Amino acid sequence: MIKIENLSVRVQDKQILKNINLTIADGENICILGQNGCGKTTLLKAIAGLITYEGKISIDNVDIQTLKRKDLAKKLSMMSQFTNVAFDYSVYETVMMGRYSQLKSKSLFPTVNSEDRKIVEDALKLSDLYELSNRSINSLSGGQQQRVFLAKNLAQNPDILLLDEPNNHLDLKNQIELINYLREWSKSKNKNVIGVFHDLPLALSLTDQVIFMKEGQIVKQGLFTDIATKSLLEEVFEVQLLDFYQKQSDYFKHIRD
Numbered sequence: 643m644i645k646i647e648n649l650s651v652r653v654q655d656k657q658i659l660k661n662i663n664l665t666i667a668d669g670e671n672i673c674i675l676g677q678n679g680c681g682k683t684t685l686l687k688a689i690a691g692l693i694t695y696e697g698k699i700s701i702d703n704v705d706i707q708t709l710k711r712k713d714l715a716k717k718l719s720m721m722s723q724f725t726n727v728a729f730d731y732s733v734y735e736t737v738m739m740g741r742y743s744q745l746k747s748k749s750l751f752p753t754v755n756s757e758d759r760k761i762v763e764d765a766l767k768l769s770d771l772y773e774l775s776n777r778s779i780n781s782l783s784g785g786q787q788q789r790v791f792l793a794k795n796l797a798q799n800p801d802i803l804l805l806d807e808p809n810n811h812l813d814l815k816n817q818i819e820l821i822n823y824l825r826e827w828s829k830s831k832n833k834n835v836i837g838v839f840h841d842l843p844l845a846l847s848l849t850d851q852v853i854f855m856k857e858g859q860i861v862k863q864g865l866f867t868d869i870a871t872k873s874l875l876e877e878v879f880e881v882q883l884l885d886f887y888q889k890q891s892d893y894f895k896h897i898r899d
């Protein structure tokens with residue numbers, strides 16, 4: 643269980659998150675939605691222990707600030723919106739990096755065993771990357787790189803997967819397969835996926851547990867079907883969202899078999 647109590651983040655003079663309270667049960671997925679700059683990424687970074695904050699974040703009743711980095715990495719991993727490909731590692735090497743926090747040895751250069759190799763190979767196959775294992779990540783397309791970083795996070799096998807706009811760069815097939823996989827992964831293994839999305843229908847295909855944010859605060863959270871109103875969506879997104887979706891669904895009615 644993840645519990646967030648009175649979380650606030652301030653950078654210099656700017657209040658970025660204000661008094662966030664949230665409880666996420668094991669096996670529950672949550673999607674975070676809101677306009678650019680409302681604080682979604684900052685919320686993920688706080689949960690990942692990457693920034694300083696006021697308040698308390700605990701995982702299974704342990705305050706994350708009391709955990710060493712490596713112990714926190716055993717529990718959670720975060721896939722950022724912008725992935726860094728500064729070094730010319732191969733696809734295989736990059737995904738294997740996801741295993742390092744899980745290796746048992748305490749030595750500086752822990753050895754990788756056959757189980758680690760199997761986990762990495764499974765993550766590569768699942769992300770449709772196996773054939774690209776030896777390619778340099780710098781030689782891949784944006785969508786292929788996105789899948790490599792997702793595979794790295796999956797190889798880490800965390801209890802909690804934090805995803806910041808995981809569908810960036812992915813074609814429709816990969817977007818749909820990713821969401822389906824994440825839903826199944828969390829359900830079958832009782833894990834949490836906490837994802838930031840801009841596409842509401844895509845987010846709802848992962849989970850109907852939603853958090854709507856605005857200006858650093860949670861405006862509303864809960865089951866989409868319980869909380870969604872036209873006025874709430876317009877307040878959060880500042881656009882006539884329903885009219886837009888209505889027009890889109892009208893187009894789909896014209897598609898013939």
Ligand SMILES: Nc1ncnc2c1ncn2[C@@H]1O[C@H](COP(=O)(O)OP(=O)(O)OP(=O)(O)O)[C@@H](O)[C@H]1O
Binds near residue numbers: 656658678685
């Ligand atoms: N290191 C920083 N220094 C100053 N301001 C920051 C810093 N990090 C974030 N901010 C500001 O905090 C606010 C929230 O940023 P955040 O990245 O969390 O938004 P977001 O909801 O994820 O946006 P997007 O949808 O564009 O990714 C923004 O106004 C941003 O400019």
